[in-house]
Amino acid sequence: MADTPINLIYGERVTTGVPAEVRGAALWFRAEDLARATGWVFKPEGLCKGALCVPVPPARAGEFAAGDRYNLTAIAQLLGQPIVADEEHHTWCVGEAAAERARTLRSLDAPDFSLPDLAGRMHSLSEYRGKKILLVSWASW
Amino acid sequence: MDLPVWQAMYEELGAKGFVPIAVAFDSAGKAAVEPWIAAAKPAYPCLIDMRHIVAELYDMVNVPTAVWIDERGRIVRPSEAAGSTDAFRTLDRKTFAMPEASMKEMQAKRLAYQNAIRDWVAKGAASKFALSEAEVLRRMHTPGDADVRAAANFRLGEYLHECGYAAAAQKYFTIARGLRPESWNYKRQAMSLADPTNPLSAAGPEFWNAVDELGDKKYYPPVEDI
Numbered sequence: 001m002a003d004t005p006i007n008l009i010y011g012e013r014v015t016t017g018v019p020a021e022v023r024g025a026a027l028w029f030r031a032e033d034l035a036r037a038t039g040w041v042f043k044p045e046g047l048c049k050g051a052l053c054v055p056v057p058p059a060r061a062g063e064f065a066a067g068d069r070y071n072l073t074a075i076a077q078l079l080g081q082p083i084v085a086d087e088e089h090h091t092w093c094v095g096e097a098a099a100e101r102a103r104t105l106r107s108l109d110a111p112d113f114s115l116p117d118l119a120g121r122m123h124s125l126s127e128y129r130g131k132k133i134l135l136v137s138w139a140s141w
Numbered sequence: 142m143d144l145p146v147w148q149a150m151y152e153e154l155g156a157k158g159f160v161p162i163a164v165a166f167d168s169a170g171k172a173a174v175e176p177w178i179a180a181a182k183p184a185y186p187c188l189i190d191m192r193h194i195v196a197e198l199y200d201m202v203n204v205p206t207a208v209w210i211d212e213r214g215r216i217v218r219p220s221e222a223a224g225s226t227d228a229f230r231t232l233d234r235k236t237f238a239m240p241e242a243s244m245k246e247m248q249a250k251r252l253a254y255q256n257a258i259r260d261w262v263a264k265g266a267a268s269k270f271a272l273s274e275a276e277v278l279r280r281m282h283t284p285g286d287a288d289v290r291a292a293a294n295f296r297l298g299e300y301l302h303e304c305g306y307a308a309a310a311q312k313y314f315t316i317a318r319g320l321r322p323e324s325w326n327y328k329r330q331a332m333s334l335a336d337p338t339n340p341l342s343a344a345g346p347e348f349w350n351a352v353d354e355l356g357d358k359k360y361y362p363p364v365e366d367i
């Protein structure tokens with residue numbers, strides 16, 4: 001089957017035009033494209049990102065790797081991450097796992113983020129450490 | 142809009158180590174928020190969050206919603222209404238007039254919230270409004286599978302909208318709204334993007350119908366101690 005260039009939203013990372021093979025609901029990447037778009041690399045110890053490795057059940061290895069291809073849909077399911085696709089626009093989105101979101105929030109350490117102000121200058125929450133912060137939402141709508 | 146309120150509090154309490162960080166959940170970006178920020182002239186950080194990242198990180202489903210973070214970066218009050226009440230529901234939808242009692246209730250709640258902030262800035266961890274870890278955890282909503290699926294659908298819709306596919310975007314906003322019906326951010330952002338030239342598109346009949354459907358439920362869940 002031929003490769004299709006897809007757009008992948010992976011957490012805060014967006015990679016456009018990644019070659020992938022779409023087989024039904026599954027999205028198969030080459031190792032270098034998987035690493036570039038998601039940060040995950042297959043190693044003998046399992047699925048790894050930096051120092052973190054998640055073991056892949058040996059009996060299910062075929063669901064994750066076949067030839068030179070790796071199945072992102074299976075990886076997302078293993079990690080409990082939601083995956084949604086708009087096939088018409090060749091766009092896929094992998095979100096954060098509920099357990100990970102809950103673990104971060106319930107640690108009570110305020111999660112860091114970086115966002116621009118009106119002038120385009122980026123601000124990180126962590127720059128304001130040492131102050132009492134009212135983090136407050138609003139909207140124009 | 143509360144931006145001038147936070148500016149006044151920053152002028153009063155900034156020298157005592159307090160800073161508001163306002164985050165606009167606005168997928169339409171700079172163009173949508175610029176008039177409001179220009180009018181309020183905030184000296185504190187006023188940030189633009191097109192993807193509603195902060196809403197997902199802190200589990201915020203409405204505006205204005207706030208989290209208190211202490212000097213060590215610890216959450217001492219989880220996501221909650223920042224001085225707002227359901228009194229707005231008594232608004233006359235034709236004349237926009239508000240009954241006197243509702244006006245008073247709104248002003249009293251807003252003042253109580255500001256006074257709670259003042260107490261925290263003055264007393265720090267000793268303030269009764271700086272909650273214990275156990276109490277923060279008791280009040281905190283923990284996102285579940287449907288919530289993160291809603292977030293992924295919203296993000297996909299927001300991305301498609303950024304790419305110029307407005308109709309396709311609405312499809313995923315609708316899924317997100319179905320998965321997390323308590324999120325007014327998803328509902329109202331979608332209404333606003335569907336009718337961008339109408340400044341009241343997120344406060345029109347579709348909005349009020351959704352508010353009416355709440356029945357006895359609250360739009361702004363009451364804050365127990367403020």
